[in-house]
Amino acid sequence: MENMEKLMEINHVGYSYHTMQGETPALSNINFTVYKGDFLAIVGPSGCGKSTLLSLLSGLLEPEHGSIFLSNAKLTQKGNGSMGYMLQHDHLFEWRTIEKNVLLGLEIQKKLTPETKEMVLDMLKTYGLYKFKDARPSQLSGGMRQRAALIRTLALKPEILLLDEPFSALDYQTRLTVGDDIGAIIKKEEKTAILVTHDLSEAISLANRVLVLSKRPATIQKIVDIAFPNNISALERRNSPEFKDYFNQIWKELNDNE
Ligand code: ADP
Ligand code: MG
Helix, strand or coil, rough: CCCEEEEEEEEEEEEEEEEEEEEEEEEEEEEEEEEECEEEECCCCCCCCHHHHHHHCCCCCCCCEEEECCEEEEEECCCCCCCCECCCCCCCCCCCCCCHCCHHHHCCCCCCCCEEEEEEEHHHCCCCCCHHCCCCCCHCCCCHHHHHHHHHHHHCCCCEEECCCCCCCCCHHHHHHHHHHHHHHHHHHHEEEEEEECCHHHHHHHHHHHEEECCCCECEEEEEECCCCCCCCCHHHHHCCCHHHHHHHHHHHHHHHH
């Protein structure tokens, strides 16, 4: 890791929500570094603060304590072009065709040019969606929709992809194939990714590091390095003998925490 380029530094970050009902501490003393090309998975009990952490990393929320640096500059809340966000729901618009949906971000950011449009159409071709470019989202399978949502995010050329349980609305079988598929696209595009998931198998099959959070207020309980040979697929990871060792190790961390 030491010879890799640092992209983000999260230093002593803490965050609480303040409402009429009082204070909800969500995160406490979070420290980690994100390196260029990292695929980081974040796991932890439900309600522990995972989505809050992603919102802080995206700049949507500002840390109450500590600081977040992106490429050595303090992260600010105003328009962060380096971040792409992908959520559980694909947020594709039914009244737009797939082509119009994947071009939407570029349109909004006034970056739609013949060149950027061609780049996006090429991505539709590479990832098998070109023949559906005139279809409506409802005509696509859940997996194809997630792929379209990822292409829409990649169209803006984000440096870092933040994924908040993007497969959890899919049924188990689909989730497996779509998770592997989206993971392969992210690797091919050489993006840095931070994936929140409650699915340990998903984390181990995709990530090179897994951050295990404690229950709320979340602290980092453990960072587990996942060392599989380069360029083996998510499916090959799932079928390899080390897989269950990682699973048991992280499972134990999560349960020690109860
Ligand atoms: P996770 O994604 O791990 O399930 P969240 O980050 O969504 O957890 O939430 C962490 C805690 O903060 C939860 O207890 C949740 O109820 C609380 N919380 C989340 N968003 C808000 C908000 N906007 N206002 C008040 N409390 C919130
Ligand atoms: Mg969440």
